[in-house]
Amino acid sequence: MAYLIGPRHARTTILCPHCGAPLDIRRTCWDVFMQCSSCNKAFKVETFAQQMDDVMEEFLSSLYADRT
Known part of the structure; x- marks a missing residue:
């Protein structure tokens, strides 16, 4: 599964x-989200598009997306 590397x-x-701290973008096996490393609040990626x-x-751009 090279696409998961x-x-x-x-x-x-x-x-x-x-x-006001910089956000991290994070991924799990099935999800991508934004999270603050300071206050630990999580947000949907769409919020910051x-x-x-x-x-x-x-x-x-490096994430695998099944578009079928």
């Missing part, structure tokens, strides 16, 4: 709406 998380430049930075874009 890749980082499990990355630090973005997008700031947490609750505390308009603010997408290079780190978030690169992270998402």
Whole structure:
């Protein structure tokens, strides 16, 4: 399963709406979400689509997506 090899998380430049710390983008086997490493609040990725930075874009581009 070579398509699953890749980082499990990355630090973005997008700031947490609750505390202002940089958000991490994280993945599990079935989900991708944003999480603040400072206050631990989690958010849907869609919430920050308009603010997408290079780190978030690169992270998402490396994920496998079954489009069938």
